[in-house]
Amino acid sequence: MPGNFIPVNYLPIVIFIAIALAFGGVTLLLGTLLRPRRIYKAKLTPYESGNIPFSDARAPFPLRYYIIAMIFVIFDIETVFLYPWAVVYDKIGLYGLVEMTLFISVLLVGYIYAWKKGALEWD
Amino acid sequence: MMDHILSTILFAPFVGVVVLLFIPNARPLAVRTTASIAGLIPTLASFYLLYHYDSAAGGYQFTEQYVWSKELGISFFLGVDGISIPLALASSILLFTGVFISWHIEDRPKEFYIFLLILAAATIGVYVSLDLFFLYFFYEMSVLPMYVLLGVWGSHTKGYLEMADKEKRDSVGFIFNFASNSKEYAAMKLTLFLSAGAIVALIAILIIYATSGLHTFNLVELQAHGRVPQYLHGILFLLIFFGFASIAPIWPLHSWSPVGHAAAPAAVSMLHAGVLMKLGHFSIIRVGYTLFPDATREWMPLAAVLCVFSIVYGGLVAYFQRDTKYVIGYSSSSHMGYVFLGMAALNVISMTGAVLYMFAHALATGMLFAIAGYVYDQTHTRDIPSLGGLSSKMPFIAGIFVVAVAASFGLPLTVNFIGELMILVGSWSIYPVQTIIAVLGIGLTLAYLFRMMRGVFYGPMDPHYAHAQDASPFVDRLPLLVMAATSIYFGLFPTQFIHVIRAGVMPLIAAIQGAGPIPPVGGPF
C-alpha cells in the first residue's frame, strides 16, 4: 500500500491548492517589496477620522445577537435532517411524511415557545 | 396460642411500640401503662416457657419457621433451647422492671419507652432466633435504640457539668468535636464499638454462608450438614469470638462499656448490663460452639486467660471509682469474666453455671443500677465521697441495696451463689490457677461493693440531701421487689432452672467432648 503515496486521482486538487496559495502569496510579496517606505508618527496612529480612539475596538455585543445565533443553530440542524429525508422521500412515501411532520411539529413547539417568550423581538 | 408463644414474646414489645406511636405525650399515664403491659406479656410468657420446656427431650422447642427469602435461603426461624430460655426471661424481667424504674421521666416519655421497647425486643430477638441472618439482624438492631437513649436521655459523666468551658477540646474531643466526657461521646463510642464488633461477626457469618455449600442461614441445618472446609474453622471461630466478645466486654475490648453504663439512664443501663452484655456470650455459644466444636475446644483456653484479666482489672478499677454507676459498670464487666471462665472450662457443670450466672447477674446488676438511678434522681449526684448516711432517709432502698450487694457477690440465698459455685467447681479441674484468681475476685467484689454501700448509705449525712425521700409509692417499690423476689426464689428452688439449662448444654458439650478430651493446659495457666 505505501507504493503510490500520492494517489493519482487527487493530483488536480493538489495543483488547485498550489495555484491558489501562489496567487495570494506572490501579490502580497510584491506589494511589500515594491512600495516606498516613509514612516512618520501621524501615519502610525489607528485610522479614527482624526480623533483619538477612547475605548477598545471590541465593544461587547448586545445579547440579542447571541439569542438569534442560538435559534439559527437549532433550525439549521433541522434543515440538516431535512436533506437526507428529501433525498429518499420517494422510497419512504407516507411513512416518511408522517415521520417528518412529527419532527417538524416538535420544532414548531420550540419556535412558538421562543416567539411567545419574546426571543425574536429586535428593538 | 401455645405454638406461637415465641412470636408473642418477640412481637409484644413491637406491638407496644406501634400502640405508643398513637398516644400523645400529653397523657404520660397512658404511655406508661401501655409500656408496662408490653413488658408484662413477655415476662409471663417466658415464665410459662421455663416451666413447660421439656428438659427430657432437650434440643430446640417451640419452633416456628416462616420463609423470608427463597433466593438466599433466609427464613424467620424462632426456637428456644436450655440456653436461651433463661436469657429471654432475664431480658423480659428487666424490660418490665425498667419500665417502672423510668416512671418519672418527663422529657418526652413516649419516645423513651419506644426506644426502650425496641432495645428489649432486639435482645429477645437474638435469644430466640435460630437463623444466622436474623440473629445478626436483631444483634445490630440493638445498636439503634442504645445510641438515641444514651444521647438524649443520658447524663454527662465525670464532672462534665463543672467543666469550665464546655468546648474544652482534648484529643478525643477534637476528633468527635464534643467534649470527651459528654453523653454524646459515650453514645458515639458505644455505637461505633458495637458496630465494629458486629462487623467482624458479620464477615464470619458471610463466609460461613458462602463456604457451607448449603445456601442457607438456618443454624440447625448448618450444624447438621454444613461442610465448611476444615482449615477455615479456626479463623471463623476467632472472628466470631472477637466479634461477639466486644459486646460482652472481654478485657482488651471493654473500654466502651463502663462509659456506656455511666452515661445511660437507669433503665437503659439495667438492660445494657443485664442483657445487652450477654448477647456476646450467647452468640458465641449459639454460633461458635454449635458450628465449630473442634475449633472451640482448641481456642477456648485463650478466653480463659483473657477472662482472668477482666476479672482482676474490672475489680481493681471498680474499687477506686468515685461515681456509683462507674463502680457498677466495672463490676459487671469483671463479673462477665466469670461467665467466660465458665464457658471456657467446656464441661457440663461449668457451662450450666455460666448460663445460670448470666441470668443471676442480670437481676443483681439490674437492682444495683435501679438503686443508683433512684439515688441520682433524689440527690442529683453520683459522687460517692459527697454522698452519705442516706439509709436514714430511705430505709427501703438501703434494704434492697443490701440484697443487691449480697446477690452481686453471690451470697448463698441468691441464685448467683449457685451459678458462681458451679462455675468455680466446673472450671477447677481444668484451670486451677484461674479458679483461684476468680475466688480472690469475689473477695474484691465484696470490697468495692461494701465500700460503695458505706459511702452512699451509711456514715455522716450531708444536710444538703435532707430533702431525699424513700421510695414510698408502689410504682417505685414494685420493680425492686420483683427482682429481689425472683433472685431469691430461684436461689431456693433452682432445680427446674438447672434441668432446663442442662438440657441445652448437654448436646453442646457432647459435641465438643466428642472432638476429643480437652488438652490439659500446660504451664501456670
Added chain:
Amino acid sequence: MVPLSYYVILSAIVFFIGVIGVLIRRNIIILLLSIELMLNAANINFVAFSHYLKTITGQVFVFFVLTVAAAEVVIGLAILIALYRGKATVNVEEVNLMKW
C-alpha cells in the same frame, strides 16, 4: 484508497488535542471549543469505520452527534452568559466559590 489507520490516527490526534485543550485552557469558551473538537474526533471515527465496514449506522450516528453537539453548545453558551452576568468572569480559575 486511503487506508483506515490514517483516519483512526487522525481522529485520535484530534481527540487528544481536545482533551488537552479542556485540561489546560482557562477560558470557558476555549473549553467549549475543545469539547466540540472531541465530539468531532468521534465523528471522524464514525464515518471512517462506517465507510470501511460498508454499513450505514456510523454515518447515521454522526447526524445524532451533530444535533447533540449543537444542543450542548447552545446550552453551554447560555450557562456561560449567565455566569458572566453573575460573576463578571469567564476564567475557570475564579469560579471557585465551592471547594473540597
Added chain:
Amino acid sequence: MTFSVTDIGAVLPEILIAVYACAILLIEPFLPKDRREILAYFGLAALGLAFIATWQLLWADLTVLNGMFVLDPFGNFFKLLLYVAAIMTILLSMGYLRRERIDLGEYYAFILLAICGMMIMVSGSDLVTVFLGLELMSITFYILVGFKRFEEKSLEASAKYFILGSFSSGILLFGISLLYGLSGTTNLEAVALHLRGADPGNPAWVLAVILLVAGFGFKIAAVPFHMWAPDVYEGAPTPVTAFLSVGSKAASFAVFLRVFMEALGGIHADWRFLLILLSVITIVMGSVVALVQTNIKRMLAYSGIAHSGYALIGLLVGDRLGIFSLMLYMPIYAVMTLGAFGVVTLLRRGGVEGDAIDDFAGLAKKNRLAALAMLIFMFSLAGIPPTAGFIAKFYIFMAAVNVHLTWLAVLGVIFTAVSAYFYLKVVMVMYMKEPDEEVHLAAPPAVVMVLAVAAVAVLLLGIYPGPFLDYAQNAALKIR
C-alpha cells in the same frame, strides 16, 4: 419500512411524557404569573398516566424500532423507580420553588424531559439510543442545576456540571465509536455475538472499555470522576439535587449494567478488575471525605458517592445475584436519599440557608415528625438493621462473598462502620442539641406526604421486603 402499532405501544410511556412536556412549554407563556401551580399538577398527571402505562406493559419482553429500543421487565423496573422519584421531586419542589421565587413553569417541563431521557436511556438496546437518552438527561440537568440563576452558587454548579458533563460525554462517545469500529455494529446483542466470535485479546477492546467506564463512571460519580458531585449537589436547588442524585444515578447504573452485562459480557475478566479498583477507591473516598463535611448537601453528596461504590460491587460481580443485588440497591438508595433531601428542603426557612448540619440543631424540638423521618433515613443510609439500607448492603456483600471477593465485602463492611459516624452525627445534632429559636417548623402537606411515604417504605422494605425481593428477582436482566 415496517412500522407496526406495537412499536408505538411499546414506546407509549416515553411519547406520553414528551407530549406532556411540550404541552407544558406551550401553555406556560399563556399562563398568568400566579397560576404556575397547575403545571405542577399537569406534570404529576403525566407521570401518573405513564406509571399506569408501564404497569400494563410490566412483563412484556419485546425489541421494537428494529433493535433500537427494548421493552423488558428490567427496563420497566427502573422506569417505575424513576416515576416515583420524579413524582416525589415535583411534590418537594412545589413549595420550594415558590419560596425561592424561581417558580417558572418550565421547571416541570424540564423535569419531564429529564425523566424522558432517563427512560429512553434505560430501555435502549442500541448504543445510539443509550447515547441520545444520556445526552437528553444530561442537558436538561445542566439547565435544572443552574435554575436559581441569580445565585452565584447555582450558576457555578451548573458551569462545573456542564463542562465536566460534556467532557465525559465526549469521552463516552469516543469509546462508543471505537466499539462500533471493533464490532461493526452499535446494537448490544450484535456486539455480544461478535465478541463471542472475535478474539477478545485485541487491546483496542480494553481501550474502548476504559473509555466507556470513564463516561459512565462520571454519570454515577465514581471517585476518579466524582469531582463535580459535591459542588453540584451543594449549588443546585435541593429538589433538583434530590432528583439528580437519585434519578440520574439509578438510570446510569441501569445503562452501565445493560451495556456491560449484555454487550461486553464476553470480556468480563478485563473490565471486572477495572471496576473493582473503581469501587474500592469510591467507597474509601466517599466514606472518609464525608467525615469532615459541615454542609448537609455536600455530606449527602459524598454519601451518594460511597453508595455508588457499594452498588458498583453488585455490578462487577456479574452473575444473577449481582444484578439482583444492584437492582435491589437502587430503589432503596433512592427512597433513603429522596427522604433525606426532603427534610433538607423543609429547613429552608427565610434567612436560614438550611444547608449546614448545624441548622438541624434541635430539629427534634421544632418538628418532631421531620426529625423522626430524618432519623430513619440516616440509620438506613448507615445500614443499621431495621431499615432497608441494611438489607440492600447485606445482599451486595452476599453477592461479593458468593464469587469469593470476600476481601471486597470486608472492605465494604468496614467502611460502612466508618460511615456510621457522620450519619449519626446528624442524628446527634438533631436530637441532642438545643434549637436556637423555639419556632415550630410547619411543613407543607406535599413534603409531609413525601417524607411519610419514604419513611414507611424504608421501614417496610427493612422489615419485610419479601414481595419486593421476588419482583426484583423476576425482573432481573436475563444474561444470555
